[in-house]
Amino acid sequence: MSTPVDDSLDPLTRERSHLAESRAALRAMREDVESLDISDVTANWVNAEVLARQIDDRIKALADLSDTPLFFGRLDYLHAPGAEEAEGAQGERFYIGRRHVHDAEGDPMVIDWRAPVSQPFYRASKKDPLDIALRRRFGYTGGDLTAYEDEHLSDPAEAARTSKLLQQEIERPRVGPMRDIVATIQPEQDEIVRSGLGGTVCVQGGPGTGKTAVGLHRVAYLLYAHRERLARTGTLVIGPNRSFLHYIEQVLPALGELSVRQATVDDLVAHVEVRGTDDAAAAVVKGDARMAEVLRRAVYSHVSMPTEPVVVVRGSRRWRVAAYELEETVRELLARDIRYGAAREALPQRIAHAVLVQMERSGEAPDDRVQDAVARNSAVKAAVKAVWPPVDPAKLVLRLLADADFLAVHAEGVLSEDEQKTILWAKPARSVKSAKWSAADAVLIDEAYDIVARTPSLGHVVLDEAQDLSPMQYRAVGRRCTTGSATVLGDLAQGTTPWATRSWEEALAHLGKPEGVIEELTAGFRVPTDVITYASRLLPSIAPGLTPVASIRENPGFFEVRPASSPTGDVVAACEELLRNEGSVGLIAADARVGVLAEALASAGVTCLAPGEETTHQTRLTLVPASLAKGLEYDYVVLDEPQAVVDGEPDERTGLRRLYVALTRAVSGLIVVHAAGVPGPLA
Template structure:
């Protein structure tokens, strides 16, 4: 133990030297005192203040150790410490700690007694984190984590390994504040997904508590490590379901050494459209339907006209002419090339100029680049383009379509029914400037922009809670993916939107990756067994084909609390929960939010927002619409019958609420329980 503690101090000293060297590198453009990899990576990390606060003061410098047997061909007799980041041993010396993403570190997650992969001993370390889960304020900085113990697993002796108490303790450690990384507890099936190749798209169907979100985030970190140059050019994008979810996961990637990853919601991708209106559910369902892509395509290309007159272009003493038949063939050829509409307009212009140039050259007219630019911008060519291939802005196209009239009727003929067309149409015609856009309209504007403009595709896109995306929202994500790969995360049983997916095949096709590998994760490490068993009772009523979750944990508590009033029962449950460690989440129907907030404040509690605990009370009040993806040590589900009765997806929402608990679940009800929970 003393030797390991001394090694931990040496690793911290090495990290300190790296930080100082990286700071010098930032200042003077070059560094000394550490290897090139360390200087580059630390220089990058210093740009993130969150990273400095989270890791430099006190995080464990390593969580595992590998001792290879003497007869291993590649690493015979070597010992490696594995941590969240590479820690240099100094110039011309081996590293003190290997990054968990290094190729040899994979053995830490994959080796077993059946396949030791050359490892004789795998050591896991236990740490007292001394408040390192609490974000430090200006005057509060956590002390360094203290090494408290270790466990050795003899992989070279065969037989079954006993379950690691250190591993269990890390999985069951109380949650408070943002989501944590899982580098110390990654399981072999999770590791396979994390290390999937950059060119492979995968879909993770994850039951609650199986770590699908963590897998996605760790895959982002792994891909950035393995394909740094390529992804620094093209970028990595994470799309989450709501801002509360993004707040919750915000600390994971900086902790893993990656700060330059764009994290946003779908609404964030649609920021070009200012949303001020709200659709009826009927209108929203039609606008989110995949058929709207065809309607918009028709509406756009209905503006392309067949040239009927000869194009005459004055050029000093000359007059160049192109017959309508030649112009029609030119426009038809460009349409057949299926390029973005704006690109097509410029191709028509350039080919018209090419025809004119050939005429000029045959007549001996001197031509050069300036001549071609002037001819391309001439009034005659501009007038021809505005007639044959007019310039269109996305907002103008959508506004014209939703204003109804002949344009909508023509574009939607045979695609949408008359009732659906009526649902789409605004109450009166509006221009793009006067329109009051809805969230669904913003999706249509983005589709129109994708038809008109050439977009920039990211190198890799990770989309969480993907089962809730509509076909048109999937197309928004697919455009950001471009020709890159996707990691699709979700659970069909947790689909809560009116257009939630019933199967993955159709959803992956809309996302542009129909051949993505679908991998189910069923072994849960977050949700206790009693909670998983209760939630599984709802699966038969959810009309989705997903395997039931299984929990590897035998701990946890589940209580049903009958109350005379809901507010009184929730206050009582919260007061009891505060006697134990960890964050507390009160999850309720949206309609109950105000009343419960008032009741909790009247009782002396100060509930925080979804995704973060509230002040010293450690309590968050979470409307069911924002609960997905979050987790709390102690969850109070308020009035499950009210949640289950909220729309056609009420039981899915209840399934989400029941599976947010990491350790303890209280179900508080003043009304009778739903039938599937009643016994």
């Protein structure tokens, strides 16, 4: 139904009136939910708890955020229903916003940005107007509507032009956590966001191309389009570290989605406490996909062929299952390639079935209860324990890493002798609890758990900064979505681990999604032209095959490379200079220099935050170790000693990739301060 319009008012006043009415309608929707009385609806306290929680979530989803626009656009359709190219009626208009809002009669006042009727807001163009006569964008200050801008898409006399409001929204200063991009989604981004639930999508995107936002908005879209299914199976967003997850945690709630869990890969595989670290060589071998075969061999090595028959006594009768029959059953279970634990659970039932066959041949008529009783018989249990014993995944990995002979047997033909020596512990631990497990060890234990018992699958998983995962980590994520789909986000040029991904095809294969579609985003919305051009000088050295990001920002940005006379004084001065501007400031430095710079800032009376702490209008400077800069963004960045960032990594290529990440965190301006010169590719 079309939204009523009072044509006696000027356009801006009319739109402000609609905003006020929409806010009142949203408030009424919230009050309706708050007033629900469920005392006579539920049969027991469990149902009451579940329903109360659902109502509470609904109330939170209907929150009207005062500083967030309730709608950001409007579409006026051309044709009436029945026209093949139209979804709307003649003269009908739709206000596009973050969530659906309806009036007391149920008529829509704001349409959810994910609805099919909203799609032309992102896709329509002069070349293909998609039956849209007019697209209107709105400008806001806080939550107040202050401007509008019209595009007459069906008017051939009006030339195509860049939206000023769209450009202003893209270039708006960053203060606080990451925000949604529903008002600025571009056509190529929208295609990825609205791709179906059944397929896995891998997005290669350079700095500032919006790949993280695209992944999060795809989750929001899938929850809108497949809510019931994903409510049953669950969704998960995986990020590289806690600072990153804290930075993005408000995006989905701002879109009304409160049920999506966030975690790191380390969280997923936290079967043991991680207290140790690996050197790069050991971590590379432990992260290699070949370790999956070593683990599989080690697990199944516990199975032994029976040499004695099983004799089951029931009453006055004795039933004997010969050793050769048991062996046939064991070989059949091994050939089925099912989980170790599932096969172990099936074995007593198979033995019991062999006994029941003998009973039937002797004239008895046993039923399922008899079979279950036989399966629980002490003789059967003893045979199963001897032939197919239980396996503790953590103890198994402990033995592999501590027992050279055990590892050699199961790694033969898979790992070289040098690789085996690389991953063996110098001081073997006595128990699982006393072992100083590394992050890579925890992934191995998770793999062993999956060999024993299948890992539950979610409906959809978003994996961000995926380029830094090892093959074994990809496998750990992949088994969390074996029956679901995934959105993989990353940039090969930003891979800073020794095992960094070499190609997305290889990564998707390890993830178990070889059929995944690879999309590339090359339009830069965040990083200014001068900054991304400077950073792209590193691409021939770190990722020769990648297309450089082309910034679409009109503002070229502030950029300067400053030789320093004082290793810390000039850095502090640059920070103080940038803090005079509006927006957040990030001081990024090699990890080894963070302590020195923190002392220098404190001596100068400059307050700073650590990554993950939320910037405010009073405290806008964050001191960021280069190792934690990935995925973060600041209006202005001071980069301290680029050569020190490179030198802080185990090899030059990894160091240059880390530097590429650090250089591309700025939204409005970058100052590079150096006393030791800059690396060769930037000279």
